[in-house]
Amino acid sequence: MTAVIDDGGVASAARARIGQTVRARLDRNPMVSRINAPLLEIYGRRDFLSEAECADLRALIDAGAQPSTLFSDGANAEYRTSHSCNLDPANPLVMAVSDRICALTGLPADHGETLQGQRYVAGQEYKAHCDYFPVTANYWPAMRKSGGQRSWTAMIYLSAVDAGGETHFPHCEFMVPPVEGMILVWNNMNPDGAPNPNSLHAAKPVEGGMKYVVTKWFRERRWGA
Numbered sequence: 052m053t054a055v056i057d058d059g060g061v062a063s064a065a066r067a068r069i070g071q072t073v074r075a076r077l078d079r080n081p082m083v084s085r086i087n088a089p090l091l092e093i094y095g096r097r098d099f100l101s102e103a104e105c106a107d108l109r110a111l112i113d114a115g116a117q118p119s120t121l122f123s124d125g126a127n128a129e130y131r132t133s134h135s136c137n138l139d140p141a142n143p144l145v146m147a148v149s150d151r152i153c154a155l156t157g158l159p160a161d162h163g164e165t166l167q168g169q170r171y172v173a174g175q176e177y178k179a180h181c182d183y184f185p186v187t188a189n190y191w192p193a194m195r196k197s198g199g200q201r202s203w204t205a206m207i208y209l210s211a212v213d214a215g216g217e218t219h220f221p222h223c224e225f226m227v228p229p230v231e232g233m234i235l236v237w238n239n240m241n242p243d244g245a246p247n248p249n250s251l252h253a254a255k256p257v258e259g260g261m262k263y264v265v266t267k268w269f270r271e272r273r274w275g276a
């Protein structure tokens with residue numbers, strides 16, 4: 052028998068079920084389009100937030116933004132040059148947006164991490180990364196305890212930009228330019244519940260204008276910070 056020391060990096064029936072449930076729900080929503088990427092489950096929906104909601108969220112981000120952090124140690128300064136902040140979960144707009152993401156995906160609210168806001172000015176970027184946790188990382192045991200792997204990511208663009216700033220999925224050979232109010236939802240796992248390396252993505256450097264997004268990462272179990 053092989054001992055499974057840590058299941059975050061392999062196929063898992065529980066994570067496969069999460070993938071299947073969300074996929075089925077998104078597939079039957081006529082407002083949602085699946086992006087044609089054979090190696091990745093990714094969906095988009097325009098006008099998920101109104102102009103006013105986007106403006107109010109941008110103001111919250113401007114009020115709270117700090118230089119972004121990474122889980123991993125090291126070259127933070129160059130890797131993720133944006134500013135970001137966790138948005139107050141008690142704020143009525145933040146609550147409404149989180150609820151709407153849960154209604155869209157069917158994912159339980161208590162699996163979702165705090166909604167995080169992020170702002171990129173010209174030249175800022177978030178280099179290629181996966182949202183799931185590498186099980187070899189020193190922080191994995193803590194993440195495993197606090198809800199396990201990140202299954203789906205939901206990200207909403209709060210502004211358009213003049214140039215650059217696309218979300219690029221290099222293994223899938225497509226990128227999405229920011230459209231104000233549009234949500235992207237993708238599965239960081241494969242259908243069998245193992246991490247999908249093809250979910251690798253980057254925020255390309257903004258070349259003109261300012262880019263604002265909010266992101267919610269969903270854990271496979273209840274999130275306990």
Ligand SMILES: O=C(O)CCC(=O)C(=O)O
Nearest residue numbers: 182217218253254264266
């Ligand atoms: O800003 C983007 O386009 C991507 C952001 C991102 O990768 C994340 O928040 O995990």
Ligand SMILES: [Fe+2]
Nearest residue numbers: 180181182252
């Ligand atoms: Fe990401």
